[in-house]
Amino acid sequence: xxxVTKEKxxxxxxxxxNGRISRRHFMKYLGLAGASLGLIxxxxxxxxxxALAAKSIRFDGxxxxxxxxxxEHAFKPFTKxxxxxxxxxxxxxxxxxxxxxxxxYPPGGEFNIAHLSAVFDYARYVELGFSSVLDESKIPxxxxxxxxxxxxxxxxxxxxxxxxxxxLGQTGIAYNTKHxxxxxxxxxxxxxxxxxxxxxxxxxWGGDFRTNMWYAALHTNQSPNNMTDLKAIWxxxxxxxxxxxxxxxxxxxxMSLLANEEIYATVAWSGRVAxxxxxxxxxxxxxxxxxxxxxxxxxxxxxTDLDVAQQLLNFMLExxxxxxxxxxxxxxxxxxxxxxALTDKIKKMPAFDPTGKLDGYLFANPSYWNSHQVxxxxxxxxxxxxx
Amino acid sequence: xxxxxxxxxxxxxxxLSAVVLLLVIPVCFVIVYSFxxxxxxxxxxxxxxxxxYAKFFEDFFYPGILIRTIRIAFETVILCVVMGYxxxxxxxxxxxxxxxxxxxLIMLPFWVSFIIRTxxxxxxxxxSGLINHVLIKIGLIETPFSMLYNEFTVLMGLLMxxxxxxxxxxxxxxxxxxxxLLEAARxxxxxxxxxFREVTLPLSLPGVSAGCLLVFVLTAGTxxxxxxxxxxxNDMIANLIFKRVIGTLDWPFGSAISVIxxxxxxxxxxxxxxxxxxxxxxxxxxxx
Numbered sequence: 001x002x003x004v005t006k007e008k009x010x011x012x013x014x015x016x017x018n019g020r021i022s023r024r025h026f027m028k029y030l031g032l033a034g035a036s037l038g039l040i041x042x043x044x045x046x047x048x049x050x051a052l053a054a055k056s057i058r059f060d061g062x063x064x065x066x067x068x069x070x071x072e073h074a075f076k077p078f079t080k081x082x083x084x085x086x087x088x089x090x091x092x093x094x095x096x097x098x099x100x101x102x103x104x105y106p107p108g109g110e111f112n113i114a115h116l117s118a119v120f121d122y123a124r125y126v127e128l129g130f131s132s133v134l135d136e137s138k139i140p141x142x143x144x145x146x147x148x149x150x151x152x153x154x155x156x157x158x159x160x161x162x163x164x165x166x167x168l169g170q171t172g173i174a175y176n177t178k179h180x181x182x183x184x185x186x187x188x189x190x191x192x193x194x195x196x197x198x199x200x201x202x203x204x205w206g207g208d209f210r211t212n213m214w215y216a217a218l219h220t221n222q223s224p225n226n227m228t229d230l231k232a233i234w235x236x237x238x239x240x241x242x243x244x245x246x247x248x249x250x251x252x253x254x255m256s257l258l259a260n261e262e263i264y265a266t267v268a269w270s271g272r273v274a275x276x277x278x279x280x281x282x283x284x285x286x287x288x289x290x291x292x293x294x295x296x297x298x299x300x301x302x303x304t305d306l307d308v309a310q311q312l313l314n315f316m317l318e319x320x321x322x323x324x325x326x327x328x329x330x331x332x333x334x335x336x337x338x339x340x341a342l343t344d345k346i347k348k349m350p351a352f353d354p355t356g357k358l359d360g361y362l363f364a365n366p367s368y369w370n371s372h373q374v375x376x377x378x379x380x381x382x383x384x385x386x387x
Numbered sequence: 388x389x390x391x392x393x394x395x396x397x398x399x400x401x402x403l404s405a406v407v408l409l410l411v412i413p414v415c416f417v418i419v420y421s422f423x424x425x426x427x428x429x430x431x432x433x434x435x436x437x438x439x440y441a442k443f444f445e446d447f448f449y450p451g452i453l454i455r456t457i458r459i460a461f462e463t464v465i466l467c468v469v470m471g472y473x474x475x476x477x478x479x480x481x482x483x484x485x486x487x488x489x490x491x492l493i494m495l496p497f498w499v500s501f502i503i504r505t506x507x508x509x510x511x512x513x514x515s516g517l518i519n520h521v522l523i524k525i526g527l528i529e530t531p532f533s534m535l536y537n538e539f540t541v542l543m544g545l546l547m548x549x550x551x552x553x554x555x556x557x558x559x560x561x562x563x564x565x566x567x568l569l570e571a572a573r574x575x576x577x578x579x580x581x582x583f584r585e586v587t588l589p590l591s592l593p594g595v596s597a598g599c600l601l602v603f604v605l606t607a608g609t610x611x612x613x614x615x616x617x618x619x620x621n622d623m624i625a626n627l628i629f630k631r632v633i634g635t636l637d638w639p640f641g642s643a644i645s646v647i648x649x650x651x652x653x654x655x656x657x658x659x660x661x662x663x664x665x666x667x668x669x670x671x672x673x674x675x
Contacts, residue, residue, distance in 0.1 A: 096633045098429065128430055200533060207634060244619050246536050260515045262535070374427060377635045381627075386620040387448050 056085040057308045060097060061115040063090035064251055065275050069328025070115075078315045084308055092250045093207050094121050101130060101301065112304040113312065115166070118294040119152045120210075120366040122163055125299060127370075131162035132300045138310040139164060141317035146336045148358045149295050156366070163297035164313050165334035167326060168358075170351045171211050171294070172287040174258055174268035174276075182284060189288035190218035192265055194236065199243045203257050203266035206247025209380035210369055211267050212237060214292045224290060225365040237383045247384055258283055267292075270350035271330035278330075287350055293361040296331070414649070420642035429636035439643035449627070449644070453651070456624040459538070460606040463545045467602050468595060470546065471553035475594075476587075478554075479561035490558070493551050505544050505615045509535060536618030544612030549605055553598040560594020561587070596663050604652055624648050 059075070061067045067090055075086040091097035094117050104110035116122055125131060136142055142150075142164060149165035173192055175185050179201075185192050193202065193215055205211050216236040217224040227233055245263050248254045251272050257263045259281050273285045298316065300309045315321060319340045326333040327345050332352040335342065339356075346352060353361065421439055424432040443449045478489055496504060511517045514531035522528045534540065564587060572582040610625035624644065631641035 095636065099633050099636060102429070102636065124429065241619055245533075247619060249614060256509070260509070260513050262509075262514050371427065374425070374635060374637065381630055381634075382448055384619060385448070385452065385622050 055083070055305075055308060056087055057305065057312055058087040058089060058110070058112040059115075059312075060089040060091055060111060060113070062251065063092065066115075066271070066329040066331075069325045073324035073328055074316045074321050077321065078312055081315070082311060084311070086312065095207070098124065098128075101125075102128070106303070109301075109303045111301050113309060114299045114301065116163065116297045116299045118296070118364060118366075119156070120364055120369050122153055122297055122299060123156050123366040123370055125301075126156055126162065130301050131157060132302050132304060132306065132309075133157075133160045134162065134164070134300060134313075135306065135310060136161060138307070139314045139317065141314050141319075144317060144319065144336060144340050145334045146356045146358065148356065149334050152295075152363075152366075153297070163299040164317060166296050166298050166316070166322070167329070167331040167333050168293065168295045168351050169331040170270040170287055171205075171214075171267055171292040172270055172273070172285055172350060173215075174254075174266055174273045175284050175286060176258070176261060176264040177282045177284045178261075179264045180284070185284060185286045189286070190215050190290070192286065193267065194219055194240055194243070195265070196243065198265050200245050201262075201264040202240070202243040203246050203248055203254070203263035204240070204244060205254070205267055206384060207249055209373075209377045210364060211292060212240075212380060213376060214364070215267060216240070218288060218290045224292070224362065225368055234379065234383060237380070241383060241386070274330035274349065285350060290362050293351055293358075293363050295334070295363065417642045417645050417649075420638050421646045423639040423642075425637045425639050431638055439640045440647070442640060443643060443647060452622060452627050453624050453647070455622075456607055456648075457651075459542065459545070459623060460603050462542060463549060463606045464599050464602050466542065466546055467550055467553040468599065471550055471598065472557055472591075472595070475554045475557035475561055478558050479564075493554050493558075496547070496551060501548060501611060502615070504547060505611055508540065508544065508547075508616060512540065535616065536621075538617070538621050540616040541613050541621050541623075544616045545606055545609065548609070548612065549602045552601050552605070556598035556601065557591060557594045560591045560597070564590045596659070600656065600659055603655065607648065607652060 059070070061070055067088060071088055075088060079085055089111075091100070097114060098121075101111050101114075114125075116125070145165050149168070150161070153161055153163060153165070173185070173190070175192065180192070180198075188195060192198075193204070213227070213233055214224040216233045217227050219236050220229065220232040222229060222232070246253075246257060248257055248266070251269060254266065254268055255272055255276055258266065258268070258276055259279070268285070270285065270287075273283055276283045277285070298313055300306070300313070316325070317335075319335060322333040322335050323343060323346065326349075327343065330349060332346050332349045333342070336356040337347075337352075337354050342352075347354065351361075420431070422435045422437070424434045424436065424438070426432055474493070478486060481489070483489070509516065512534040513519070514533060514535075518534070519528070519531040522532065568586050568590075569582050572586050573579075577585065607623075608625050610623060610629050613621050613623045613626050614629075625648075628641050628644050628648070631637045631644060
């Protein structure tokens, strides 16, 4: 194929200016140049880039300290060992990432592996047709993973897997120990988030109806996975709104609000609280009965080069890598503690279960929460906005 | 000559292509989406129905946010005019050799990311921010004074973002005024204030109105200041669109809200054109 170079175009342009070439030929070369540019851009971008690029895979995660841990302890060693580059992307929340996946061309095709936050997200991706079928024989380290974390995935994808479990965590309650005593926090439990003494000093995650309803359910003595009195839930959230200083939008904002003492109590991700504690901030962590627990997965999207993806997943589940990442991001790994020796730091993390069975942990029921998502998100948005 | 007719079109082709590809086609997509349906999973279902528009108007919640947006946009415009005219006039009348540096200072905020500029207010006005720190240090207050996360801070964020647009519009308009007109007014007995009121102010109005339109349209479509500096109940319409599109994957409803906002802005621009003339915007850049 003839290549259109800048020099050729310059020669053609000179010839055109000197009257030695017809307008038709000049336009042909311009058209060829335009077509070349068009091929590099969308919608053929993916195909051309794939053809030109060396072996690489894209990984999208939560950013901040979490992504830093993945980069240092998993991606860099993986690239060093295999020569395959991991393109490291970030997202602020699962919904914005899903929007990008949905908008990609072909849908999901620009993305490869995502660090999904819970089983309900796994279900959403499967429902939208973004799942793949992993060859588990190529991921031998999957044998080290807690069966209790694999089982919910198999139920959704009818026996196969489109993701591997990687870590687990909790959304508990963070409170400023200078202003709230441990005794008071433990006595009030979830109701600490409704303590009128904290009016104007309360925070919550504005972007997630689930977390807010979950704690409203605990506050009103209901099961979060089977709320029978929704009026009480909405009333509790309205009441809480009056105490609220800020509905935060990201992990970074959560940490900033707590560190700067803008808020004294909020729902919070256990890993972020651990990071604040390690920095020396006076922040306590409370996980009342029924605390919202979640498992995180590395989800492989449809259209991904499965050989490369499986290599990376197996590498990341290698105990040395998984433990280093867990310590870096402050969330316990999915490794079964009865099979793999874990470090003391991991054993002290919130949500760590030495039995590996996760009995007594309360996770969001995917079918229950996903089936009400649209209705409850809108209701939550209205309450948050003052309705 | 007939053979010459293609030339203007050829010259316009790049910008026309950009407008069509980057504006007209995406807006058409948004309009088409606004008639679609959303599946519970977040998938879009092609359809032609007006349910998304009906949903917007079925109670006061969504129109209420739209009205709040318009109100905040008007407030921002008024604040920008009041606070923008004075520095613009100062630059116009200034004979200082540092005039160009002053003008550069107006542009300086654009060198820093808008998000960083907005977030910096948290370090200034926060409970442990600069203002509270100083007030506590000098003994004026004992506990931090809560200033953030309300409509005032949203307005402040908008002002910080949009004031340079207003100042520059007014300044360019003022620079176009022939200074001999002012001298003539003074020679005919006008006081400084009368000369300003009768000559400068009327002749600078095209710049003021261009700045007003620009500030209004930009405010109506912004979402970062309410998101970062706003508290519960300070959301504007762009935040609502963001939540519908990103938060709930409800692209059809998000598109319907976008079309409603676009239509409203279109009506405002049309009204502006009807009574003030859109060409005033260009006049402000050409001088009077």
